[in-house]
Amino acid sequence: MSDTALNTTDVMNTDPVVIKDTVSNDKRKSDSIGQQDFILLEEDNEEGFDDYDGHFDNPTEPGTQEPSVVPAPELAEHNSLAGNDDFIAFSNSETSGESESEEDEEDEDNKDKTKTKIEEKIVTTEYPWIVNHDHSKQTEIADWLTLEIQDFVHYISPSKEEIKARNITISKLRQAVKSLWPDADLHVFGSYATDLYLPGSDIDCVVNSTNCDKQNTSSLYKLAKHLKDEHIATEIEVISKTRVPIIKFVEVESRIHIDVSFERTNGLEAAKLIRDWLDTTPGLRELVLIVKQFLHSRRLNNVHTGGLGGFSIICLVYSYLHMHPRIITNEIDPVENLGVLLIDFFELYGKNFGYDDVAISMTDGMPSYLNKYDWRDIHPMRNPFSLAIQDPGDKTNNISRGSFNIRDIKKAFAGAFDLLTNRCFELDGATLSERKGKSVLGNCIKYKGKERDFTDERNLVLNKAILENEDYHQKKRSRIIHDAEDTEGTSKESTIDTEAPPAKKRKKSKKQSKKKKKKLKDVKGSETTKFVLAKDEEDDYNPLTV
Ligand SMILES: Nc1ncnc2c1ncn2[C@@H]1O[C@H](COP(=O)(O)OP(=O)(O)OP(=O)(O)O)[C@@H](O)[C@H]1O
Numbered sequence: 001m002s003d004t005a006l007n008t009t010d011v012m013n014t015d016p017v018v019i020k021d022t023v024s025n026d027k028r029k030s031d032s033i034g035q036q037d038f039i040l041l042e043e044d045n046e047e048g049f050d051d052y053d054g055h056f057d058n059p060t061e062p063g064t065q066e067p068s069v070v071p072a073p074e075l076a077e078h079n080s081l082a083g084n085d086d087f088i089a090f091s092n093s094e095t096s097g098e099s100e101s102e103e104d105e106e107d108e109d110n111k112d113k114t115k116t117k118i119e120e121k122i123v124t125t126e127y128p129w130i131v132n133h134d135h136s137k138q139t140e141i142a143d144w145l146t147l148e149i150q151d152f153v154h155y156i157s158p159s160k161e162e163i164k165a166r167n168i169t170i171s172k173l174r175q176a177v178k179s180l181w182p183d184a185d186l187h188v189f190g191s192y193a194t195d196l197y198l199p200g201s202d203i204d205c206v207v208n209s210t211n212c213d214k215q216n217t218s219s220l221y222k223l224a225k226h227l228k229d230e231h232i233a234t235e236i237e238v239i240s241k242t243r244v245p246i247i248k249f250v251e252v253e254s255r256i257h258i259d260v261s262f263e264r265t266n267g268l269e270a271a272k273l274i275r276d277w278l279d280t281t282p283g284l285r286e287l288v289l290i291v292k293q294f295l296h297s298r299r300l301n302n303v304h305t306g307g308l309g310g311f312s313i314i315c316l317v318y319s320y321l322h323m324h325p326r327i328i329t330n331e332i333d334p335v336e337n338l339g340v341l342l343i344d345f346f347e348l349y350g351k352n353f354g355y356d357d358v359a360i361s362m363t364d365g366m367p368s369y370l371n372k373y374d375w376r377d378i379h380p381m382r383n384p385f386s387l388a389i390q391d392p393g394d395k396t397n398n399i400s401r402g403s404f405n406i407r408d409i410k411k412a413f414a415g416a417f418d419l420l421t422n423r424c425f426e427l428d429g430a431t432l433s434e435r436k437g438k439s440v441l442g443n444c445i446k447y448k449g450k451e452r453d454f455t456d457e458r459n460l461v462l463n464k465a466i467l468e469n470e471d472y473h474q475k476k477r478s479r480i481i482h483d484a485e486d487t488e489g490t491s492k493e494s495t496i497d498t499e500a501p502p503a504k505k506r507k508k509s510k511k512q513s514k515k516k517k518k519k520l521k522d523v524k525g526s527e528t529t530k531f532v533l534a535k536d537e538e539d540d541y542n543p544l545t546v
């Protein structure tokens with residue numbers, strides 16, 4: 001917790017809900033919408049970071065961590081929120097509903113045991129992806145690097161249990177949202193819906209409702225309280241004064257960090273677009289995950305502290321691959337040349353890119369470079385030395401405008417280029433015995449965290465977020481076709497009975513559902529693959545609630 005937050009005598013209690021106003025980064029003030037019982041806290045740069053987790057956004061392991069906002073006991077009794085109906089408790093014991101001291105002791109015992117267990121499983125090397133995967137005999141060092149990148153990606157790809165935990169979490173949240181607001185539904189976007197998540201990545205969700213009336217401060221508080229009361233959420237933060245108001249919390253059982261936004265569909269569109277990109281851009285997943293991990297281990301991935309967020313990384317790597325001269329001329333196969341491509345990426349964005357003058361355009365999904373001067377929407381520019389990437393879904397939006405720490409990001413990329421090329425030269429000149437057990441990639445990527453295995457089990461368990469997003473888009477397409485046919489039908493033949501659609505139309509919808517089934521099969525993989533969708537993962541997801 002930051003020192004400044006500790007001074008906030010009114011808000012601190014053993015169990016605070018933190019209300020953040022990210023508009024002002026270093027001030028705190030009363031919530032202007034009249035909920036004076038809440039104090040807005042500043043954003044805390046370092047808070048919650050834990051090298052042992054593998055990701056900034058999800059710093060905790062069950063039973064091993066303190067909440068990211070540590071209560072200030074000496075201030076608790078002065079807390080004016082105590083007893084307030086709007087007050088949402090924060091502590092672990094409140095969350096689990098246990099208050100007896102015996103139970104507390106037992107809890108502590110269990111915590112200790114879990115802690116020891118987890119500590120035993122922490123990796124002992126900084127580059128665990130090379131364990132039992134030795135490529136030191138490769139003649140070309142670039143091929144060695146490529147193979148290491150592939151191993152790294154396998155290493156951090158999710159296990160069955162991780163996918164199931166995410167699926168169950170989504171279902172639980174959906175049920176909670178629906179029980180509070182029957183006209184609403186919860187949809188998932190971001191890295192879980194694109195399969196571009198690191199082990200500790202958060203899950204981005206959005207609540208959409210038929211009445212489209214949930215994006216207001218009181219709804220945010222309502223949902224926060226409801227999730228707290230249902231023992232689903234802990235470490236809740238209500239961030240209500242930003243362009244995109246959100247609730248952030250940790251799901252109690254899975255300890256996954258969740259972001260919930262309201263009444264928006266752009267994230268659902270972006271998820272579909274990114275999955276299409278992944279299907280058509282070999283090497284995109286591998287490079288995105290490497291760059292994500294690279295920035296994460298340097299704490300340069302958090303937009304709130306000027307870092308480069310996941311969405312910007314995806315767009316940056318996608319545009320890079322689509323404009324790489326040796327790829328567009330079919331000179332190289334990206335998947336077989338990930339090593340060279342990674343080094344080139346670090347060189348371009350660490351040494352050569354003209355941040356002052358060049359923006360990255362994504363108009364119509366076609367990446368190109370754009371003169372910053374010509375992109376009028378980003379003017380006036382406070383700092384020309386900045387990364388500017390056009391939102392593929394809205395060409396007026398610069399998705400990397402928050403990444404104000406581009407100087408450090410650039411420096412890190414340049415350093416990675418130097419480290420990697422030096423390592424390549426060093427190992428190229430080394431003897432076989434000197435090479436054994438060495439890592440090329442380990443010179444710039446580190447992984448500290450729970451021990452994992454190399455099995456990428458994404459083809460064994462359905463990712464609910466992807467399925468539901470496919471379903472959402474399929475239903476949306478059908479609705480558009482249906483609406484268009486309806487409009488045509490009404491204007492041409494106003495006598496058509498709207499209750500009973502014509503036979504032709506019925507046939508078409510059958511065809512569509514066949515197409516949908518095929519599409520879902522594609523998502524699921526081959527027919528012979530065994531899938532697991534646990535009973536408690538099923539829920540009444542409604543892709544039409546938007
Ligand atoms: N600056 C932005 N402007 C518009 N939409 C954004 C912006 N940043 C994020 N988004 C939306 O939120 C989604 C999630 O963004 P985020 O940066 O969390 O990426 P991510 O793929 O979820 O990565 P991570 O695993 O690091 O969380 C994006 O896919 C996009 O739809």
Ligand SMILES: [Mg+2]
Nearest residue numbers: 190191202204
């Ligand atoms: Mg995310």
